[in-house]
Amino acid sequence: MSDPGLAESIETTEIDYMELDRIIEEDFNNDKENLIMMLQEIQRRYNHLPTPALTYLSTSIGVPLSQIYGVATFYSTFSLEPRGRNIISICLGTACHVRGGEKIREKLEESLSIEDGETTEDFRFTLESVRCIGCCSLGPVVKINEDTHGRIAYTEVDKVLEKYE
C-alpha cells in the first residue's frame, strides 16, 4: 500500500460521524479487539479508509493512530486511497496461475491502462490481485464486486468489463 493520500481524502470524503459512532459503539461495543472489523465496516461505507474517520476511531476506542495505520497497511484488504466504483479482483492463486491467471491479469492491465493495485482515472475500476478466493476448480477466476467470473478467457475480458459502469 502506498502513500495514504491524506490531502485528497480530507478534501473529498465527508464523514458521517453519527454513523461512525453507531458502528463503533453499537456494532462493535467500543472494543479494541474489533478494530479489524470496524475498519472493514468503514471501508464498506466509504470504499476506502478516509483519514478523518481513522483519527476519530483512534480517539473513540483509545488506540493510537500509528497502530491503526499499522493494521490498515498490514492487511491487504484495506486501502487508504479512494478506490474505483468497481473492484476487480484477479485471482492469482496457484490453481488460477497454472491455468493462465497471469495472462488474464496482463490483459486487464492492458485494457484498463493501469497496473495491479491502481485505479482508473475516471474511478470506474480498481484492479487488485488476490491470492485465492477458493473457486479453484473454475480457474482462472476474476471477481468483479460480488460477481465471480469463472473459466474466463483472454478474449472475453473486454466483454465482461463492459457490464460494469
Added chain:
Amino acid sequence: MMKIESTKDIEVISENYSKKLYYPEAVKVNIGIASCGIAAGAQASLEKAAKEFPDNNGVSINQTGCIGFCELEPLVEIFEKGKPRLLYKNITEDKILDMIQDYREGNFNKKWILGQMKDPRSFLEDDIQNPIAGVSPLEKIPILEDVPFFNKQVKIALRNCGYVDPDSIEEYIARRGYQAFIQALKDMEPKEIIQAVKDSGLRGRGGGGFPTGIKWETCAKHNGERYIICNADEGDPGAYMDRSILEGDPHSILEGMLIAARGIGSSRGFIYVRNEYPLAVKRLVTAVKSARRYGLLGDNIAGSDFSFDIKISTGAGAFVCGESTALMASLEGKVGRPRAKYIHTVEKGFRENPSNLNTVETYANVPVILLKGADNYVKMGTTHSKGTKVFSLVGKVKHTGLVEVPMGISLKEIVFDIGGGIPRKKKFKAVQTGGPSGGCIPEQFLGLGVDFDELIKVGSMMGSGGMIVMDQDTCMVDVARYFVDFLKEESCGQCNPCREGITAMLDVLTDICKGNGKEGDIELLEELGMMIQKFSLCGLGTSAPNPVLTTILYFRDEYDAHIKDKKCPSGVCKPLFHYEIDEEACNGCTLCAKRCPEEAISGEKKKLHHLDLEKCINCGICYDACKFDAILIQ
C-alpha cells in the same frame, strides 16, 4: 422455541426432519449453493426455480452446500418419494425448469444426468434403513457411488455437504447432528472426551498434523480462562475444503468446538474466518444464531452447568494469520505478526491465556469420532495418520473438485482415477501439495500413499489439502518463482532470514526466468533455502524454501535449460521461447489466425499458415486454440 435438553429432544427433531430430508411430500430439488456453484450460475437457477414454484405446490426448491464435483457445477439433485434420486449436472438458469420437468415426466435425459444415488445416508446413519431401498434404479443411468469421481471417496468431514440445507440446524440434527455433543455433555467426563480423541489418532488437518488429543490435553492442564479457537483463515492458494465445510455444513464445526470446549473446560470460542469468504461468514452467523435459539450455545447448555458461546471474527487478507500466534494477535485486533513459540499457545495464546486452536476440518471430524467410537475411526487410514483427508483437486486435471479419501490412498488414484487424469492428452508433470510451504511431487512418486509422514519424506507436506496438478505446459522454475513471490508478499517482515532471504531468492529466480540466470544460481538458491529454513521465526519462513528446493531436487533439468541453454521447455517464461508452426501438422483450419490478437498469423484456408515472429507477443492463444498440436514451443 424449544430448548434442547436431552438426547430425546434431539431425536424428536431428527424424526420430524428426516421426513423432509428423505421422504418429502413433494418433488424435492436441492441446488448446490456454494461459492463455486454460484460462480457457475447456481444462484440464478435457484431464483428462477423458486419463482416458478413459489409455495411448494408439488415442487420444493432448496439450497444445499457443495456437492463436490465442482467441474460440473451447477449441480442439482432431485428426488421424490418412491422414485430414484438423481443428480443433474451443469444446470444453469436456462435449463433448470426443463430439468425439473424432465424428472417429473420421467424422461430422465441421460445427457443431463451425472448419476443416480444408491444410498443417501451419511457415514453416521448406517444403522437406519436406507431411505431409497426398494426403489428400482433406472437402467442406463450410472450409479453415483460407482462413478470414478465418487467411488473411492469416504465422506466424514464432508458428510453433510451437498445433502442438507446449511442454514437449517434441524436438517443437521436429522443427520445425527449434536447427538455426539449431548452425549459428551451428559454421559462423559471431560477426561474421557479427550481420551477418545487421543485414541482416535486424529491429527490436525491444517497442515502440521499435530495430534489433536494431545493438544487438547495440554491445553486443559493449564490454568486461566481457556479459549477454543477455530482457524477458518484458509489462506493456502489452491485449497478450499474449509470453505466448503463452512458453507455447506457449519454446524459440524460448532459441534466440534462445543465438544472441545467441554473436554478442555472453556466457555468462550472464536472462529477466525477469511474475509474473502463472504458466504461462509453469512452461513456461520446463521448457524450460531440457530444454535443459540435451541440453547446449544449460551448459558447452562441443555440444563447443565456448562456454558459456551462463539464469536465470529473476520480476517482481512493476510496469509501469515493462518499461523497460530499471528492469528491470535489478529483476533486481538492487532497486526498479525507471529511470535517465537518457546511458550506454546496452549499455555499462553489469545489474551495471554491457554488457547486451543484447531482448523475447520479437524473440528468437523470430532463429532464422528465420538459417535462411531475411536476404535471404528482408527480402522481407516495408515499407522500414524488415521481417518480421511479432504483434498481440493485442481489445476490441470479433468475432474476438478473436492474429494475426501482415506489416508494412505495413492497419489495416482487421486489424480488419475478420481481426477480422471490430465485433460487434452497432455503429459503429467507434478502434483503440488501443501500450499506455498509444500513441494512439487514428480511422476516417480505417484505410487506414494498419501499421509502426513509420507509426504514429508519426499520433501512436501500435507498442508491444508490443496492438490494442484501440473502438466507438460507448467514450467517448474516459474512455479517456484510464483510461490516465492507469494511468500515475499505475505512475509510479515519482522525477521531477517524470511524477509531478506525470500527477497534474495525471488531476485535469483526472476533472473533465471528472464534468461539472465548464471552458473552457480542453483547452488545459491540451495544455500539461501537452507539458511531460511534454519533461522526463520515462524512456520511461514521455515517452510518457505520448500517449493524451490523440491523443484531443484526433482526438476533440475528445467533449471539447467533456463540457465545454460536459455530455454523454457514448457513455454511459460516469455523471453526464453518462441512459437513455431509445425508444417506437417498444420492443416490450415485458420483458427489460430482468427484468434491471434496481434494478427501475427497469416495463411489461406486449408493451406499452411505462417507465424510472423516480429509481431508475435508469445501470448499462447494460438497454442491453446490449435486442435492439431501444430503450434510448437521452441
